[in-house]
Amino acid sequence: MDFHYFLEFLFNPPAIVWEGMLVTIYISVIAQFAGVVFGLIIALARGSKSGLLRFISGFYVWFWRGTPLLVQLLLVYTGVAAAGFYSYPEIVLGPISISGPMQAALIALACNEGAYMSEIFRSAIGTVGSGQMDAARALGLRPFLAFRLIVLPQAMRVVIPPLGNEFTLMIKGTSLLSIIGVREFFGTLQDINSATFKTFELFLFAAIWYLILTSILGLFQNWLEQRMSRHELADRIRPAARTR
Secondary structure (H helix, E strand, O other): OOHHHHHHHHHOOOHHHHHHHHHHHHHHHHHHHHHHHHHHHHHHHHOOOOHHHHHHHHHHHHHHHHOOHHHHHHHHHHHHHHOOOOOOOOEEEOOEEEOHHHHHHHHHHHHHHHHHHHHHHHHHHHOOOHHHHHHHHHOOOOHHHHHHHHHHHHHHHHHHHHHHHHHHHHHHHHHHHHHHOOOOHHHHHHHHHHHHOOHHHHHHHHHHHHHHHHHHHHHHHHHHHHHHOHHHHHHHHHHHHHHO
C-alpha cells in the first residue's frame, strides 16, 4: 500500500477522474429516468386486457430480469450492430456528442432498469384499492385522468423506497460499461491503473467515491420519503396536540 500515492490521489485527483465521474452521474440519471418511464409503461401493459400486450410485456420482463447486465451490454452493443439493425453512429446535438458505446450503454441500462421498475410499479399500483378507481369513474373521470390524479400519486409513495435502491444499483452498475469502451469513473481508473500499476490504491479510491455517491443518494431518498409522508406525520401530531 503506497499511502503517499493514495492520499495524494484522494485529495488531488487528476481532471480526467472528475470527467469520468461526471459521465457516471449523467449516464445513471438518464438511464434511471428512462427506466422509470419504461417500467410504468410495461406495468400498465401487463395489467391490460389485451392478451398480446400481456405476453409481450411478460416476455420483456422475463428476458431483461433473467440475464446478466454484462451480457445485455454486449448483446446490445455488438449483437445489434452485427445483425445490421443499428450501427451506432456518433450523434451530435449541438455541443453534446453521444458516441456509439454511450448509446448502447444508455439503451441497455434503461431496458434493464425498466424490467425491474415494471414489477415495482405493478406491486405499488396493486396496493391502491380498486374502489378508488370505481369511485373516480362514478364521478365522471376518464380512466386516464383517474389513474393520473388518484392512483399514480398514491402508488408513487410506495415506489420511492425501492426506486432509491434501484438508483443505487444503477450507479454501481455503470462500472461495467468499460467492457464496451465507455470511459466512466471506474473505466478511467482502470486506464490509470494500466499505466501506474497502483491497483489497490486506485480501487480503494473508487470504493470511497462510490460510497460517497450512494450515501448522498440515500440522504436525498430519506428526505423525499419524509416529504411525501408529511401528511401522515401531521395526522399523528394532531391528536397529541388536541390531548395536550
